[in-house]
Amino acid sequence: MKKVIETIKVHKIFGEGEIAVHALNDVSIQINEGEFTALVGPSGSGKTTLLNMIGGLDTPNSGNIILNDQDIAELNKSEMTNFRQKNIGFVFQAYNLIPVLSAYENAEFIMLLQDIPTEERKERVYKLLKEVGLEGKEDNKPGELSGGQQQRVAVVRALAAKPAYILADEPTANLDSTSTKDLLDLMARLNQEENMTFVFSTHDQRVIDRAKRVIYLDDGKIVNDEQR
Amino acid sequence: MRFTFIMLAWRNIWRNRKRAFLTISSIAASLFFVLFLRQMQFWTYDFNIKNTVSGSVGYLQITDSSYVDEKIIDNTLTSDQIDLNKIKEIEGVSGVYTKFQSGALVSTGLKSRFAAVNGINPLTDNKLLKLDRKLKKGTLLSPDDKAILITERMADYYKVSVGDTLVLMGQGYHGYTAAALYPIKGLLSFSVGDFSNMVFMPIKEAQYMHVAENRFTHVLIDLENSNDLPEVEKQIQKELKDPLLKLRTWMEVLPGLKQGLELDANSGLIISAILYMIVGFGIFGTIVMLYNERKFEFGVLSAIGTGRSSLIFITMTELFLLSSIGVLFGNLVAMPFLYYLNNNPIELGGEAAKAIIDQGFEPYLGTGMFLDVFLANSLAVLVIAAIASTYIIFKLIKINPIESMKQ
Ligand SMILES: Nc1ncnc2c1ncn2[C@@H]1O[C@H](COP(=O)(O)OP(=O)(O)OP(=O)(O)O)[C@@H](O)[C@H]1O
Numbered sequence A: 001m002k003k004v005i006e007t008i009k010v011h012k013i014f015g016e017g018e019i020a021v022h023a024l025n026d027v028s029i030q031i032n033e034g035e036f037t038a039l040v041g042p043s044g045s046g047k048t049t050l051l052n053m054i055g056g057l058d059t060p061n062s063g064n065i066i067l068n069d070q071d072i073a074e075l076n077k078s079e080m081t082n083f084r085q086k087n088i089g090f091v092f093q094a095y096n097l098i099p100v101l102s103a104y105e106n107a108e109f110i111m112l113l114q115d116i117p118t119e120e121r122k123e124r125v126y127k128l129l130k131e132v133g134l135e136g137k138e139d140n141k142p143g144e145l146s147g148g149q150q151q152r153v154a155v156v157r158a159l160a161a162k163p164a165y166i167l168a169d170e171p172t173a174n175l176d177s178t179s180t181k182d183l184l185d186l187m188a189r190l191n192q193e194e195n196m197t198f199v200f201s202t203h204d205q206r207v208i209d210r211a212k213r214v215i216y217l218d219d220g221k222i223v224n225d226e227q228r
Numbered sequence B: 001m002r003f004t005f006i007m008l009a010w011r012n013i014w015r016n017r018k019r020a021f022l023t024i025s026s027i028a029a030s031l032f033f034v035l036f037l038r039q040m041q042f043w044t045y046d047f048n049i050k051n052t053v054s055g056s057v058g059y060l061q062i063t064d065s066s067y068v069d070e071k072i073i074d075n076t077l078t079s080d081q082i083d084l085n086k087i088k089e090i091e092g093v094s095g096v097y098t099k100f101q102s103g104a105l106v107s108t109g110l111k112s113r114f115a116a117v118n119g120i121n122p123l124t125d126n127k128l129l130k131l132d133r134k135l136k137k138g139t140l141l142s143p144d145d146k147a148i149l150i151t152e153r154m155a156d157y158y159k160v161s162v163g164d165t166l167v168l169m170g171q172g173y174h175g176y177t178a179a180a181l182y183p184i185k186g187l188l189s190f191s192v193g194d195f196s197n198m199v200f201m202p203i204k205e206a207q208y209m210h211v212a213e214n215r216f217t218h219v220l221i222d223l224e225n226s227n228d229l230p231e232v233e234k235q236i237q238k239e240l241k242d243p244l245l246k247l248r249t250w251m252e253v254l255p256g257l258k259q260g261l262e263l264d265a266n267s268g269l270i271i272s273a274i275l276y277m278i279v280g281f282g283i284f285g286t287i288v289m290l291y292n293e294r295k296f297e298f299g300v301l302s303a304i305g306t307g308r309s310s311l312i313f314i315t316m317t318e319l320f321l322l323s324s325i326g327v328l329f330g331n332l333v334a335m336p337f338l339y340y341l342n343n344n345p346i347e348l349g350g351e352a353a354k355a356i357i358d359q360g361f362e363p364y365l366g367t368g369m370f371l372d373v374f375l376a377n378s379l380a381v382l383v384i385a386a387i388a389s390t391y392i393i394f395k396l397i398k399i400n401p402i403e404s405m406k407q
C-alpha cells in the first residue's frame, strides 16, 4: 500500500524563551492510501498544527515531512502552493466557499486552476454533486445552502480535483447532529468506494467512532495510535 | 480560467453594493470636477488666444526677418515675395491677411502723444477685430476713406470727437517723412488689452501715408483650430522660398501672453491634485476595507492552491473594473454640461467680469471638449487607483494561509 503522508521526528515550537509553546514534540506518523484517520486530543494538543504540517501550510522547526513522495522542505512558497493544488484536498471548519460563486462554480474551482477541460469538469462536478445529494442545487450560492450542504460542496471541490488525500480540520464543528452524520456518511462512503484517504481532527465522539484509525495527541506528543 | 477570474472579479465588485456605490460615485464626482475645471481652463486659454491673436497678431505671422528686431517701414515686405494663394490653400488655414502697422506721433497742436497705427482692411477687419461691437460713436471705415478711428481714451486726452482732425507724423519708407491730417470718423472702446493709444485707418491710406504703397509689415495667418498650429507651421515653412522671410507663431510674437495663460492653467493643477488626492484616499480606503473583509477567503483560496499571481489578477481586475466604472460615469456625467457650455459660453457681468477684464481677458465662461483633457484625467484616475492598489498587491505577495484564516 502506498504511503501518502509521513512525518519524521517533527518538532514545532511557537514563540521563544519563556512563552515558547512546543506545539508538536517529536511527531512521527505514516498514513497510507485509503486510510480513514481521526486526530484526537484535548484543545491545544496540536491537532491543527499537525494538519497544517501535513497540508503543506506550515513548516516544522526540525524533522522531515514527506507528502506523496515529496519532501516539502525542497519546495519554495509558490511550488508549495502548486503542490497543494495538485495533491491535497482541504475541508475547513467553515466558510470554505467563495460567496459569489455558485455551488457548481465553487466545486470546479481547483480543476480550473489545474486547466482541466470544461467537459470533464462538468462531468465530474455533476456526478459528485449528485452523489452528495446536492442535485438541483448547482446554481445556488453558498448563502442559499445550509451549513451541512456547504461542507458537502467543499468535499466535492476537494474530491473533484483528485488529490492524493483530503484533510479536514473539525469539519463538523459547526454542524448539527443530522448534518454531522450526513457528512461523515459521505466521507466514509467516498473512502470506501473511491479509496480516498481522509485525515480529520475532531472532538466529537460520534465522529471518532466512525474512524478506522485514531491518533491521540496530547501536549504535542502522540500518546496512542489505534487501528480498528 | 482567465474568464472565470474576470467573472469572479466582476461579481466581487457587487458583493458590498454600498461600498461599490460610494467608491464609484466618489471617483465619478472628483473626475467630474477635475474635468470641469480643466476643460474650462483650456477653453479660456484657447478662447483668449483666439481673441488676442486672431486678426491682429495671427496664430502665425510672416515678416521680413529684419522686422523681428526692428519694426520700421524699411523692413517691410512686398506681396510678390510670398505666394499668398498657396498659403490660403493649406489645410487648417482659415484666413490670410496682409497687414500694415506702424507708429506715429499724434497731435492736435496743443498735445501730442505716440500711438500705434493700424492699417486695416475694413471689408474683413470690421468683423474680425469686432470693430462693429467696439464702435461707440461715429461710423466704421470704408476701404477708400482718408479718415481714422481712435480710442475713446485718446479722444478724452486730446479733447476731440467725431469730425475733428488730428495730425499724424511718423517715419516713412526710405527716409521719407510720413505726415498727414486726418478727420476722426469714429470712436472705439476696448474693454480688453492695452489698446489705449491706437489709431485705425484703411490699409491703403496707411501705405500711402508712409510712402510704402504695396508694402506690408506682416502677413498674418489664422487657423480653424488652434491644435493644427504645428502642422500648418510646417506646411507654410515649405512654401516660403525667400530666405529673408521669417515665420513665427503667436507664442514667439507674444511670449508674455503664453506665459500669462500658462500660469493660469497651472494654478488649476493644484486644485486637480487635491481632488486626485481625495480620489486616491477614497480608493485606498476601499482597498483596505476590501482586504480585511476578504482576508479569510484569500487564506482559503491560497490553501487550496490558488497562486499569488492569480489572487493578484482577480483582485486587480476587480479594482480596475471598479475604477473604470467610476471614470466612465465621471466622463458621462460631465460631457453634457461641457458640451452645453462649449456651444453656449456664458457672458459674465458685474464684479467677476471686471476682475477678468482687469487681467486682460474677455469675461466669458465656457468649457472645452478637448479629447486629451478627457483622456489625460481619466488615465490619471486609473493610475492613482493602480498606485493605491499596490497595498493589496503587497499583502497578497506575502499571503500566509494560516495567518489569513485565523479569526
Ligand atoms: N501561531 C501560533 N502562535 C503561537 N502559538 C500557537 C500558534 N498556533 C498554535 N499555537 C499553540 O500551539 C498549541 C497547539 O495548537 P493547535 O491549534 O494545534 O491545537 P488544537 O489541538 O488544534 O486545539 P483545538 O482543539 O482547540 O483546535 C496551542 O498551545 C496553541 O496555543
Ligand SMILES: [Mg+2]
Binding pocket: A047, A048, A049, A169
Ligand atoms: Mg484545532
